[in-house]
Every structure is written in structure tokens, then in C-alpha cells.
Amino acid sequence: MAGSSNDSSPDSAGVRxxxxxxxCHQTGQLPEVAPDWLTAHERERFAGLSGTGASEFLTSRWLIRQALSKAGSVRPDQCWPMEGRATVSASPSGWHLSLSHSHGLSACGTQYGSALGIDIEPSKRHPQWQKVVKxxxxxVEQEWLFQEDDSHNFLRVWTLKxxxxxxxxxxxxxxxxTLEVRRNFELYGDQPDDHWQAxxxxxxxxLATLVYRQAEGDRPGSWPTITLLEPPPxxxxxSKAEPLxxxxxxxxxxRIRSKR
Known part of the structure; x- marks a missing residue:
């Protein structure tokens, strides 16, 4: 099974x-003046960054607004996160956020009413993973990872965690x-319910991994909507970014089963 980038209307309850x-890919460019759509808190954080860190920060904040715009059917300039860590939207309200960026790619996960987490890693990365595992x-994780001796399996486990x-x-x-990944990627977490999905x-x-708490009524086995946007200007x-x-x-x- 394979998929292609798609974008869909946020109007139905199922999509919500x-x-x-x-x-989106980062351009590596930085504007001479900070964009006026940054909040005061974001502007303060951006002022303390430079180089790659500044580009990643600005791209992620731009991507948040694009994601919330599509999710909430509002203009991007009407969207911004709560102050502090960008995990919840201030406008439009009710949306949860998660960010990840690595080697020039940024990702933003959104879900209405429930927290989620996303992590991305270059699929050809071959770290000295054995030391981390040990x-x-x-x-249990050490046993099967060392037996299979596959750095790709380590990356999958790492992004899951x-x-x-x-x-x-x-x-x-x-x-x-707090999340144990067993052979064949059977997952056991320390949360008290079995509604968590990965x-x-x-x-x-x-390699991209999303963890989220499945909403009541969501169809089991359905994949999230995945869209690559054109990079920021x-x-x-x-202005609204078009899908690529x-x-x-x-x-x-x-499913992430409860260990309790």
C-alpha cells in the first residue's frame, strides 16, 4: 500500500x-525583518536565534499557521499557537499541535480536542544506536534489537518513543x-487506556511517526491526512500555501496497549 499527498475539507466531523x-521543506532563507505575524513571545524567541535554528523556528511557526488554517477553515493570519511550547492553538481554539524538524524538513501534526506527537528522522541516518539502546x-527492547541488528528498526523505535x-x-x-516497543512493533504504554494509536x-x-489518542467514533485503521506544502516564500x-x-x-x- 502506498499513498500520495492529499488535502481534504475540514467541514465534516470525521475529518475533525x-x-x-x-x-514542508525549509528554504534556508531568513528575512531581513521578522514577519509581523509573529506573536510577541515568538518574536522574542526568534530574536535570540540565528542560522539553522532561526530558519527552523520561523518555518515551524509558518507551518503551524498553514496547518491551523486548513484545519479550522480560517485565513493563516488568523491562526497562532498559545504562548510557550506550541502544543495548543490559541486561534482557532481547540486544536492540539506537535512539531518536528530535521535536516531541512518540518512537520506539524494537528488534531482537534486531543494531544498528539510527531517525530521525523532522515531514513538513511545510521547512528551509533547500540549505545543508546544499551x-x-x-x-526486552535490547534483546530483539540486538538480535536483528538493524539500524532502521532502531530509528522506528526511537521515533515511536x-x-x-x-x-x-x-x-x-x-x-x-514509558513506551515499550516489543518485537514486530507491539506497543505497550503507561497510559491507563487503550485508545492510543501509532x-x-x-x-x-x-521516517515519520505519529502518536495520537484516537477520538471516539474514529474508524480503526484509518491513516491521517498527509500533505506536503510548498515551502514558505x-x-x-x-498567503495560503498550495499542496505539492x-x-x-x-x-x-x-494500537498502544496499556501496561497497567
Whole structure:
């Protein structure tokens, strides 16, 4: 099974319940003057950044507004996140957000009424993963990962854990084992219910993983809407970004069962 980039109307209740993912490539350009659509808090943060960090920050804030615009059927300049970490929208209200950026690609996940987490990594990345597994992963995870000896499996596990921690509002320190990834990617988390879902796919040379709490009435096994947008213009203006053709390949989708 493979998919292509698509964009759909947010009007129906079913679309509101299903999470969406918006992606865009960073241009690497920075405007001479900070865009006037940044909030005061965002402007302060942007002023303290430079180079790649500044480009990533500005692209992610531009992408948030594009994602919320499509989700809430409002203009991009009417969209902005709450102050602090960009995990909830201030306008339009009710939307939860998650951001990830890596090596020139930015991703923004949105879902109405429920938290979610997204993480992306270059699919050809080959880190020295054995040290990470030995120090931070559970004995069960260590056993099967070392037996299979596949860096791609490590990346899938790592992005699952990162997305899980974002969705449940926690940092890495002391929390990597709150999601246990067993052989064949059976997932067990420390949340008290079984409504959590995870999906993993390849697109644009990246591995992307989304974790979210399934809304009541959402059809089991349905994939999020995945859309690659044209990159921001050099001046980062907030005109509506058009979708671009892209190919995405699903890897797996799993329910996260409760360990409790």
C-alpha cells in the first residue's frame, strides 16, 4: 500500500476527529525583518536565534499557521499557537499541535480536542544506536534489537518513543521506557487506556511517526491526512500555501496497549 499527498475539507466531523500532518521543506532563507505575524513571545524567541535554528523556528511557526488554517477553515493570519511550547492553538481554539524538524524538513501534526506527537528522522541516518539502546531501552527492547541488528528498526523505535513523549507531554529524561516497543512493533504504554494509536511511514526520504489518542467514533485503521506544502516564500508571507505532489509509504499502524 502506498499513498500520495492529499488535502481534504475540514467541514465534516470525521475529518475533525482524524489527525492531519502537514510537511514542508525549509528554504534556508531568513528575512531581513521578522514577519509581523509573529506573536510577541515568538518574536522574542526568534530574536535570540540565528542560522539553522532561526530558519527552523520561523518555518515551524509558518507551518503551524498553514496547518491551523486548513484545519479550522480560517485565513493563516488568523491562526497562532498559545504562548510557550506550541502544543495548543490559541486561534482557532481547540486544536492540539506537535512539531518536528530535521535536516531541512518540518512537520506539524494537528488534531482537534486531543494531544498528539510527531517525530521525523532522515531514513538513511545510521547512528551509533547500540549505545543508546544499551543505556536507555528496556531489556526486552535490547534483546530483539540486538538480535536483528538493524539500524532502521532502531530509528522506528526511537521515533515511536519521541512521538509518544510529545503526545503525553513529557521529556526524554527518565521517560524513554514509558513506551515499550516489543518485537514486530507491539506497543505497550503507561497510559491507563487503550485508545492510543501509532502510525509510521516514509516520505521525502524521511521516517515519520505519529502518536495520537484516537477520538471516539474514529474508524480503526484509518491513516491521517498527509500533505506536503510548498515551502514558505523568502519573506515568509502568510498567503495560503498550495499542496505539492509527494509519495508516502506506510510502514505500520499499531494500537498502544496499556501496561497497567
Amino acid at each position: 476527529q482524524k489527525p492531519t500532518i502537514k510537511l 543505556r536507555w531501552f528496556s531489556p 519521541e512521538a509518544w513523549l510529545k503526545a503525553t507531554g513529557r521529556g526524554i529524561a527518565g521517560n524513554l521506557q 502510525c509510521c511511514f516514509y516520505t521525502e526520504g524521511f 523568502d519573506d515568509y508571507s502568510l 505532489d509527494t509519495h508516502w509509504e506506510p510502514m505500520f499502524q499499531r
